[in-house]
Amino acid sequence: MTFLIIIIIFCIKTLKGDVDLLIFHTGCVHARYDEVFDPKVEKYYGGIDRLAYLVKTAREQHKAGKGPAVLYFEPGDFFIGSIWYSVHSYHGVAKVLNQLEPDAFNVGASEFDAEVLKNFSKLVKFPIVSTNMIFHDKEELKKRIKPSIIKIIDGVKVGIVGYLLPEVTLWGENADIEVIDIVPVLSQECRRLRFEEDVKVIIALGHGSFDSDRLIAYAVDYINVIVGSGSGTFLWNDVPPDREIPEDSYPAKVTRRDGSLVLILHAFQFLKYIGKINLRFTDEGRIKGFFGSPILLDSKISQDPKMTELVEELRKDVITSDQKILSTSSVFLDGTSCYYDECNFGNMIADAIVEYRATQYQGRGWTDAAVVLVNSGSITTNINTPINNKKIYYGDVLRALPFADQLFIVEIKGSDLVFILEISTTGLNRGSPIEFLFTAGLKVMFDFESRFGRRVKLIKVRCAECDVPEYFSLEPDKHYKVILTSYLLRGGGGYTIIRDVIWNPVPVGETDTDATIQYLEKVKYVIPEVGGRFIPYDKRLDKRKPISFGSRFNFDCYCFLLMLMSFVTS
Structure with missing residues (x-):
């Protein structure tokens, strides 16, 4: 009326x-x-x-x-x-x-x-x-x-x-x-x-x-x-x-x-x-x-x-660029799963970013930043290489990673990294403004059936500045060098907390899109896989009543218990 x-x-x-x-x-x-x-x-x-x-x-x-x-x-x-x-x-x-x-x-x-x-x-x-x-x-x-x-x-x-x-x-x-x-x-x-x-x-x-x-x-x-x-x-x-x-x-x-x-x-x-x-x-x-x-x-x-x-x-000109061949693969590059789980396309992108930084690095060991966090929303589509005669085209990557976010190296305290990954789990809820994160350099044990604050059970972090890359249990008080996109650094995807907990942001000098393109041009055949980065939690490991954190003040205690669990079960 x-x-x-x-x-x-x-x-x-x-x-x-x-x-x-x-x-x-x-x-x-x-x-x-x-x-x-x-x-x-x-x-x-x-x-x-x-x-x-x-x-x-x-x-x-x-x-x-x-x-x-x-x-x-x-x-x-x-x-x-x-x-x-x-x-x-x-x-x-x-x-x-x-x-x-x-x-x-x-x-x-x-x-x-x-x-x-x-x-x-x-x-x-x-x-x-x-x-x-x-x-x-x-x-x-x-x-x-x-x-x-x-x-x-x-x-x-x-x-x-x-x-x-x-x-x-x-x-x-x-x-x-x-x-x-x-x-x-x-x-x-x-x-x-x-x-x-x-x-x-x-x-x-x-x-x-x-x-x-x-x-x-x-x-x-x-x-x-x-x-x-x-x-x-x-x-x-x-x-x-x-x-x-x-x-x-x-x-x-x-x-x-x-x-x-x-x-x-x-x-x-x-x-x-x-x-x-x-x-x-x-x-x-x-x-x-x-x-x-x-x-x-x-x-x-x-x-x-x-x-x-x-x-x-x-x-x-779009068609001309679209038809340029970057690499080949017999594997379907699944970006959709990145919204709720580990995905092979996301793994490849994160690995490409690590590889790009490693080629720049001039210090001791193989790199200074072995960990990458990228928001799932940066991937907009899959790449179906099997129906493309196993070809990965330039246009495929530009469509899948169209936002071309600048990459930055930052320092994040271990306990804050735990909280960021805990926030990531809320992205599994339909309609949530939080975007799930895909990673490189981390092995994370999640219990998705638990309520928020109790989902991250164990984290192992790949070493940087070491001669042989290995995974070690996360140390709550240690500052880790992590590569992030500018979108996450600005607090995008629901991660406003990142603006408050990072230290010393330094530009890498490249975007996630360009790092991926350079990686594919260099590696002429890719077989990205799923496995080992996000590990389902085995409840048989839980011998005691789980302890959750309700505020920032007991993060360190929480992370210490994670490390203790890791020591007992390793």
Whole structure:
């Protein structure tokens, strides 16, 4: 009934001073230009040409006087995440977005690179915003990336700001860019827009999480709408059109203490949906009415022929790269199992990272970092070599490891490593935000039937800086050198604890994707296997009542008992 009333309100002639807007927005696109076939339902989803059709059609209707003014936003993470970006980099992004002509582009985590941003900004014809970034000694970036922009629509000034959650960036990852606290700088800029520029409507483009967007909506005055990305959040009203489970209604609503309303918009990820909402504002910038819903980009949505032509042009180089042979194998490379258990593809990737570091190492022994932790979400697909004539293609690896996370060596105390692995077990629960970890250099005995805090029963760690690699029982007080991806180091995959317990992060100088590619080019035949890294717990070894840890204060005691068990059973 409420939805019907809102539609009726929008059918009434616009009152003097009111402004109507139609907003389109995406989630984390991650360079997914082409439509994707889902074999489970035998349907195609996504495609940048479907997005182009919807935006261009709405803009043409507005020009013809048949619809409201249109704003199309990219809130962040358009870069990195597919073979299309691996092949075409930011050049391909610029070509695609110059055709789409977003009204504003916000800098997300995948765009967080000073040199790439500088070059990208020279190629594009649309504004880039970021309110909480400081560009040190980068005058070109200061000129091209603005803290805010203003658009005038039907005589009303609309301000657009942008922000990136500091937690999704990494200290030392890019010394030329500093990401500062959001709320103070955003509050200052919104106040300036409101009182110095007489801006009536303020829209914030944010890259972080749905929860952080809610906090910002409460904390920052004068924002009317937040268009978010970064968490893959799905918002919907009533029954969803596909398998996604909504986290909240679309739009999500926040009412501040002064009674003003803030709308929060998210549109899932990978261009499976595009967000669409109609808004009406008073001449003083208050939200008067709204209705809308994300649109499922399936075959029912037409494709823009001009954009399809560009995608086909980009596809030529993708196919060429796709066909380059890296290695051979008779083994199916299973990445799916990494989400809940040891998997042979994950083992191979972790071993490739260890091998890459070992070839760099110049000190005593064979390496300085014999342990690797990688989040399961870094693998997006399997590689079916048996049906590919035993060939592993370059394109196979780029599709399976599209995010290309930088590698870092860190130091982790043994007791903290126990806790990280304990957290990893919670990723087995359906719907958990925690990603299971696959490893190299560890043998871990798990009891998955036990409750959290009692699952890790035994850990053995491969030695580094030794002449012959061997496994020894974990020492709680010892600091181990571990190779992590930048994603985990930033606290991604649910591992915010990592940001607090690691020491001395040092970049390896390569990504997980490139380390794997170099390994496959070197080893012309691979036989990755499963076995020995995650060991099911034998309850016959449990001679006493198990002891769990409920806080960080008794970790050392817990780990000591693990070592004692190891000594007794070895």
